[in-house]
Amino acid sequence: MKTEEYQWIEAAPVEEFPSNGGAAVLIKGEQIAIFHFSNENRWFATQNKCPHKAEMVIARGLTGDSDGHPKVVCPLHKRSFSLENGKCFSDKEYQLKTYPVKVENGMVYIGFE
Amino acid sequence: MKKIILIGNGMTGFKFCEKFVASSLRHEYELLVFGEEKHPAYDRVHLSSYYTGTQADDLYLAPSNWYLENKIHLRTNEKIVQIDRESKSVLSEQGKSYAYDILVLATGSSAFVPPINGLNKKGVFVYRTLSDIDEIKKYVPHAKKAAIIGGGLLGLEAAKAVLDDGLQTSIIEFAPRLMPRQLDDRAAEILKTTLQELDLEILLNKSTEKIIGSDKIEALQFTDGSNLKTDLLIISAGIKPRDELAKSAGLEIHPRGGILVNSRMETADPSIFAIGECVVVHEMVWGLVAPCYEMAEVLIDNLQNGSSEFLGFDLSSKLKLIGTDVASFGDAMVKDENTKTIIYENKASGIYKRLNITKDCKYLLGGILVGESEEFNLLKQVVNNKMPLPANPEDFILGARGGDSSAGIGVADLPGSAIICSCENISKENIEMAIEMDEAQTVPLIKKCTKAGTGCGGCIPMLDDILTHYLKSQGLEVRKTICEHFDYTRQELYDIIKVNEIKTFDELLKQYGKGSGCETCKPLIASLLASIWNDLIVKQDTIQDTNDRFLANIQQGGVYSVVPRVPGGEITPDKLILIGQVAKKYDLYTKITGGQRVDLFGARVDQLPIIWEELIAGGFESGHAYGKSLRTVKSCVGSTWCRFGMHDSVSFAIEIENRYKGLRSPHKLKGGVSGCVRECAEARSKDFGIIATEKGWNLFVCGNGGANPRHADLLASDLSKELVIKYLDRFLMYYIKTAEPLTRTSKWLSNLEGGLKYLQDVVINDCLSIGDKLETEMDQVLSHYKCEWTEVVKSPELRKKFRQFVNTDQKDESIKFVSLRDQKMPAK
Numbered sequence: 001m002k003t004e005e006y007q008w009i010e011a012a013p014v015e016e017f018p019s020n021g022g023a024a025v026l027i028k029g030e031q032i033a034i035f036h037f038s039n040e041n042r043w044f045a046t047q048n049k050c051p052h053k054a055e056m057v058i059a060r061g062l063t064g065d066s067d068g069h070p071k072v073v074c075p076l077h078k079r080s081f082s083l084e085n086g087k088c089f090s091d092k093e094y095q096l097k098t099y100p101v102k103v104e105n106g107m108v109y110i111g112f113e
Numbered sequence: 114m115k116k117i118i119l120i121g122n123g124m125t126g127f128k129f130c131e132k133f134v135a136s137s138l139r140h141e142y143e144l145l146v147f148g149e150e151k152h153p154a155y156d157r158v159h160l161s162s163y164y165t166g167t168q169a170d171d172l173y174l175a176p177s178n179w180y181l182e183n184k185i186h187l188r189t190n191e192k193i194v195q196i197d198r199e200s201k202s203v204l205s206e207q208g209k210s211y212a213y214d215i216l217v218l219a220t221g222s223s224a225f226v227p228p229i230n231g232l233n234k235k236g237v238f239v240y241r242t243l244s245d246i247d248e249i250k251k252y253v254p255h256a257k258k259a260a261i262i263g264g265g266l267l268g269l270e271a272a273k274a275v276l277d278d279g280l281q282t283s284i285i286e287f288a289p290r291l292m293p294r295q296l297d298d299r300a301a302e303i304l305k306t307t308l309q310e311l312d313l314e315i316l317l318n319k320s321t322e323k324i325i326g327s328d329k330i331e332a333l334q335f336t337d338g339s340n341l342k343t344d345l346l347i348i349s350a351g352i353k354p355r356d357e358l359a360k361s362a363g364l365e366i367h368p369r370g371g372i373l374v375n376s377r378m379e380t381a382d383p384s385i386f387a388i389g390e391c392v393v394v395h396e397m398v399w400g401l402v403a404p405c406y407e408m409a410e411v412l413i414d415n416l417q418n419g420s421s422e423f424l425g426f427d428l429s430s431k432l433k434l435i436g437t438d439v440a441s442f443g444d445a446m447v448k449d450e451n452t453k454t455i456i457y458e459n460k461a462s463g464i465y466k467r468l469n470i471t472k473d474c475k476y477l478l479g480g481i482l483v484g485e486s487e488e489f490n491l492l493k494q495v496v497n498n499k500m501p502l503p504a505n506p507e508d509f510i511l512g513a514r515g516g517d518s519s520a521g522i523g524v525a526d527l528p529g530s531a532i533i534c535s536c537e538n539i540s541k542e543n544i545e546m547a548i549e550m551d552e553a554q555t556v557p558l559i560k561k562c563t564k565a566g567t568g569c570g571g572c573i574p575m576l577d578d579i580l581t582h583y584l585k586s587q588g589l590e591v592r593k594t595i596c597e598h599f600d601y602t603r604q605e606l607y608d609i610i611k612v613n614e615i616k617t618f619d620e621l622l623k624q625y626g627k628g629s630g631c632e633t634c635k636p637l638i639a640s641l642l643a644s645i646w647n648d649l650i651v652k653q654d655t656i657q658d659t660n661d662r663f664l665a666n667i668q669q670g671g672v673y674s675v676v677p678r679v680p681g682g683e684i685t686p687d688k689l690i691l692i693g694q695v696a697k698k699y700d701l702y703t704k705i706t707g708g709q710r711v712d713l714f715g716a717r718v719d720q721l722p723i724i725w726e727e728l729i730a731g732g733f734e735s736g737h738a739y740g741k742s743l744r745t746v747k748s749c750v751g752s753t754w755c756r757f758g759m760h761d762s763v764s765f766a767i768e769i770e771n772r773y774k775g776l777r778s779p780h781k782l783k784g785g786v787s788g789c790v791r792e793c794a795e796a797r798s799k800d801f802g803i804i805a806t807e808k809g810w811n812l813f814v815c816g817n818g819g820a821n822p823r824h825a826d827l828l829a830s831d832l833s834k835e836l837v838i839k840y841l842d843r844f845l846m847y848y849i850k851t852a853e854p855l856t857r858t859s860k861w862l863s864n865l866e867g868g869l870k871y872l873q874d875v876v877i878n879d880c881l882s883i884g885d886k887l888e889t890e891m892d893q894v895l896s897h898y899k900c901e902w903t904e905v906v907k908s909p910e911l912r913k914k915f916r917q918f919v920n921t922d923q924k925d926e927s928i929k930f931v932s933l934r935d936q937k938m939p940a941k
Contacts, residue, residue, distance in 0.1 A: 056927050056928075
């Protein structure tokens with residue numbers, strides 16, 4: 001990840017996020033879903049809007065992995081998305097925007113281009 | 114080196130390239146390919162996915178460098194305008210000339226546009242290429258209302274795309290029914306009803322005369338004099354072979370269009386061949402991808418001095434249309450004195466199934482499936498392999514009653530030569546070879562090994578069946594393990610959790626699983642943990658399905674509904690008033706449910722704790738409408754008021770509901786108690802139903818409403834209340850311990866070996882000697898009951914889980930409502 005290309009914006013302290021799950025933040029009017037895989041200490045961020053029906057629910061989806069690739073499943077109609085590139089596993093027409101995440105001194109940051 | 118020129122880089126053209134690379138031709142010939150679109154060949158079958166946001170290059174059949182790597186010269190954006198058969202060369206629009214030894218035409222087809230006045234107005238489109246979609250997408254923001262001319266496959270696809278984009282959409286069909294080529298009248302009528310329920314307007318028997326509007330489209334005028342206002346029109350009325358190039362070169366064209374070739378794909382010119390949708394062979398244009406692929410394969414073989422022939426092709430098709438399945442196979446609409454038909458129609462559920470069989474009832478000729486099409490693959494095989502029919506062919510569409518499924522014919526009965534994957538032409542034998550020789554013992558491995566299932570994917574369930582059958586025949590165990598993270602069945606996990614006293618998902622995953630879990634194992638294990646320990650589920654909130662995670666049912670727009678428990682449906686005026694006050698205060702849409710309680714819709718996730726705080730203060734508790742757990746025990750008025758009532762059904766229903774409230778199970782549980790045989794509580798449509806008799810109560814089990822209604826069976830009669838509860842404890846606990854995930858009691862019973870008789874043996878005669886144990890376990894689980902919402906409301910830590918955003922108290926402004934009959938509803 002080329003960190004210098006991003007503008008890093010503070011999301012929330014680490015303890016605000018559930019372990020092995022997600023929560024939404026609002027940054028500059030944009031809703032972003034942040035996921036903490038505490039079992040392997042990895043973080044991911046995507047748009048909170050599900051591209052299928054445009055509802056702001058992705059952060060509330062179940063997380064997990066498919067063949068070792070981290071994913072989130074929309075709670076409304078169960079479409080699953082890769083957290084690595086935002087691609088939908090089941091319907092290739094759908095795509096989530098992803099954001100880089102970093103954690104420094106207990107604070108979670110989201111990178112904007 | 115000699116030269117092959119291929120005109121056309123569509124799906125058929127690409128298949129030709131693919132087969133060329135795999136053949137010996139590549140040592141003798143150079144291949145030069147022309148495409149008039151700017152994109153290299155893409156998957157036109159999934160064009161609609163481009164509409165909904167897939168990137169164009171994700172639809173490419175191969176990346177641009179694939180051609181280079183395989184020494185194919187691809188020239189996109191270059192249209193060939195002339196063929197000179199004497200000098201054996203072609204001329205491009207850019208004025209360049211290229212010589213060939215062999216010329217292959219795969220020019221495809223274009224959208225058929227009927228002659229209508231005013232086609233040149235703005236807002237009129239066809240639905241055929243990526244750039245058509247680009248144009249439509251650009252125009253959609255200027256439109257409110259869309260019309261689609263053509264009620265066939267493509268037209269319905271286009272309608273779905275614009276409907277999903279929020280346009281009010283009408284479909285106009287010239288024929289008296291939808292999908293006239295695939296469906297008969299009754300099937301089309303069912304489909305029409307389903308589509309109308311989705312707010313699609315369907316206009317049949319309409320011929321469009323004129324497009325009205327000054328410079329952009331404003332309305333359509335039909336030949337019957339009526340009009341339809343619209344801002345956007347998509348014409349999708351069929352295809353027209355692109356034969357103009359062949360025609361100008363003097364090749365023979367079919368009177369109704371299409372380049373004439375023989376079954377070897379040869380034109381009259383020995384150097385020129387044609388394949389795909391641009392040709393007419395066996396007197397027809399083949400507008401599906403599978404037969405066109407077959408033509409490419411035939412031609413490649415013949416160019417290598419083979420003797421292949423295109424002999425026609427199975428035109429069976431199955432589609433997931435807007436909200437429903439539609440499939441037709443074999444001879445779908447045949448009706449003459451040599452055939453008989455079997456028809457099943459259920460207008461209420463939108464299901465229509467038709468089988469055409471020979472007069473002697475020996476063979477299946479074809480049929481139609483609307484609404485449900487699980488049987489499609491098997492039925493197609495029965496037709497294609499001319500398999501003799503069993504004695505009761507109606508079992509194919511009705512489901513076998515009391516015996517084996519699928520009318521006794523399964524994958525085992527298919528001949529080895531049966532083509533399972535028609536996209537890639539893979540037979541049952543090929544698949545069995547891969548399983549046996551290459552140890553491809555999972556479906557993904559079979560796909561990788563044989564390419565079966567990599568096209569449309571329709572055959573994947575059959576791959577699974579073939580694999581299961583093979584493993585069984587080898588004496589290998591077929592265990593329904595739950596997912597890639599746990600190599601155990603649900604029942605095994607139940608025992609593991611119980612014996613090892615495991616209390617959390619993380620612990621179980623660490624000791625018995627791998628990876629991070631998924632949407633299958635997390636809720637399943639959450640349910641097991643709750644069934645066994647009955648701990649507060651929100652403590653492990655992120656392994657719960659969304660409804661359980663937020664203790665409320667997620668609805669349109671991502672808002673939730675709130676359902677307080679009203680045991681037996683009995684409620685005081687004060688409590689009713691409180692529900693009304695809360696609904697009014699938080700502006701919630703209010704509806705009476707089928708389970709005799711009140712549902713409050715439209716609460717944001719952050720409002721849930723405050724709403725519940727007020728309800729709980731007024732004496733309510735969670736109704737568990739969100740859980741795979743006991744929902745309601747419905748009751749009739751009973752003997753306290755009803756002049757026919759034999760016993761007090763309300764008191765008993767309240768007692769039962771309070772006993773089992775909060776009990777987590779493989780699927781939801783519903784109960785009912787009726788005070789006499791009139792059965793006003795509809796208890797026999799529930800998982801358990803109790804009906805008063807002169808001598809006591811009859812206990813019925815495993816009924817179901819919903820999509821697959823089933824009347825409950827009588828488990829035991831004339832019981833005392835105590836015995837009802839004893840048997841219910843045993844029945845429910847046995848179900849919880851043994852059912853597959855997400856299996857309602859009715860399906861569980863129909864899969865239970867020995868059926869009702871065996872269940873009676875277990876519950877009443879205690880044939881397994883587990884009766885006491887089941888009762889004790891039930892007592893233990895129920896003793897841990899706590900109202901989940903009461904716990905959340907009093908814990909600041911748990912309340913924090915219901916924040917909308919973890920970095921601000923701002924509210925989600927994307928949630929919008931409109932008003933309907935004096936209440937709010939989600940805005941679309």
